[in-house]
Amino acid sequence: MKKKITFFQSIDFKIIFVFIILLLVALELIGTYFVRQLETQLVTNFQEEKRLQVGFLENTIQPILIDDETTEDSEEIGNLIKDFSGNGVLEVQVIDDQHYLLGTSDSTQQNSVGSKTNDNDVHQALLLGNTVTSQYKDQTTNDRIWKLVSPIISGDGSNEILGVVALTTNIESVYQQISEITVIFLNSSLIAVALTVILSLFISRAITKPITEMTQQTIQMADGDYSGQVKVYSKDELGILSMAINDLSTKVEEAQETTESERRRLNSVLTHMTDGVIATDRRGIIVIINDKAMEMLNISQEMALGVSILKVLKIDQEYTLRKLLENEDEMQFDFSTDEVPVTLRGEFTLIQRETGFISGIVCVLHDVTKQEKIENERKEFVSNVSHELRTPLTSMRSYLEALLDGAWKDPEIAPQFLQVTQEETDRMIRMIKDLLDLSRMDSGRAVLDLEYLNVNELFDHVIKRFEMMIQSSDKQSKAFSIKREFTERQLWVEVDADKMIQVLDNIMNNAIKYSPDGGTIKCGLVETNDSVVLSISDEGLGIPKRDLTNVFDRFFRVDKARARSMGGTGLGLAISKEVVQQHKGKIWVESTEGKGTTFYISLPYLPYEEDDWE
Structure with missing residues (x-):
């Protein structure tokens, strides 16, 4: 499932954000440097301008101060500084070397002329002979005030300090100019940021659009759709990446088709294998099991996948995974139930990489139930013979x-x-x-001599022989009676007469052997839709239920001592079963202990009219 990305999580936002941050940093550095330099330059220009004006005033006043006529000097100086004006000039004062105010440009301060000043900057300039500058804020207007106190030096080479010129100017206009320029710079910066956002958006879209298409293509590839192709917009790194993804899509599709083909082939092989196959991971957990293995183990796929192979094979109590891997011999497993015997033989193979790392186990199960049964029957047959x-x-x-x-x-x-x-x-x-x-019969060398016979007459012929036998002088130890229950319809079946007589003789002999004195042997013959059923019933001791499935086994006897004393070989019913099966028929037995036994023989039957043979 594709996760939706918000704008603030997108690369577009990140690129715009980075551009803006870079631009703001650059503007901050440039703006700080520019404003600082601008401020320094404007203030310096302003101060230089005032120094030039003060210097000019000093040169004009210097001759006057050399003259000893103080009263006339004051008047002349007052006239000079009254005309002195300029950008931001608030007041100009002239003080002699004795700290007396000779003149001021401020008309409100004319009463102070001739008085001694207490200005520290003036004292310092007169004492050291240096120019003193200071800047402060006017408490009333909150404007910045710049003050220049410059000494007036004698021009006769004696460097005598004749007095000072104190200039007080309003420098706030310079800072206002700087603020206006700063505002202009900020507005320009905002416009630059807006243009940068737009430009970075175009740039980011140019970058992210191919990335978005590549992302969509990879998601389609992950979902198994390899039909799409990424558009190549340029020959730069993104273009090369787009071509690489297109090439990868083609190769992955080919690899997927190959893998899918191999998987189908493997599934087909596993499905049609006559042996069971189980594959596990390196921890012994089952990851693959074919249908035959599930059938052998009587387990579903849901019950097997994700479960330890030791538990599925029911050997988790005797074996660990390491012990199982170390065991190089084949193992035999008994999965028999009360109804069906099942014996399996397992062969284990390690799945190893070239480095020797074990990544799993493959177990191949062979159903050896028939082989085991044949082997047991062979041993029992040899023993019985x-x-x-x-x-x-x-x-x-x-x-x-x-x-x-x-x-x-x-x-x-x-x-x-x-x-x-x-x-x-x-x-x-x-x-x-x-x-x-x-x-x-086992080797298939027994050939039937088939012919259409009247089964009614064939069965009646066998019964008549046994009736004569039980009436003979050597068979008078027990009295028997034979009762016929035949259908009135004459039934014709394709059989080997000698073989069928042998089968009926075997069953009749058993009925006579095990019938009690005075018992009745019932012989039945009926017709069904597609078969003829012959039955022979006695009133003997019957066969225990547990032995009913074994009566047709070779050398099997319910009561071995009694049967042997009666001269039986234990092969009569086994031969009868083989003969009936050769005729494509069936033979079975029903019995109740203490009441008697009934043998049934079913032969294929195709009804026809006697006119069909004319």
């Missing part, structure tokens, strides 16, 4: 050792041992077959 293979192998080894120790000779025990060995061998073969199937 080892365990699942070791169990039948250990059992087989025990029975084979017993046979080698002589049990083969017993006609009752030997067949039982061989039977168990055969069952364990079959179990390992099934497990290895399942593992091979999963391996082919």
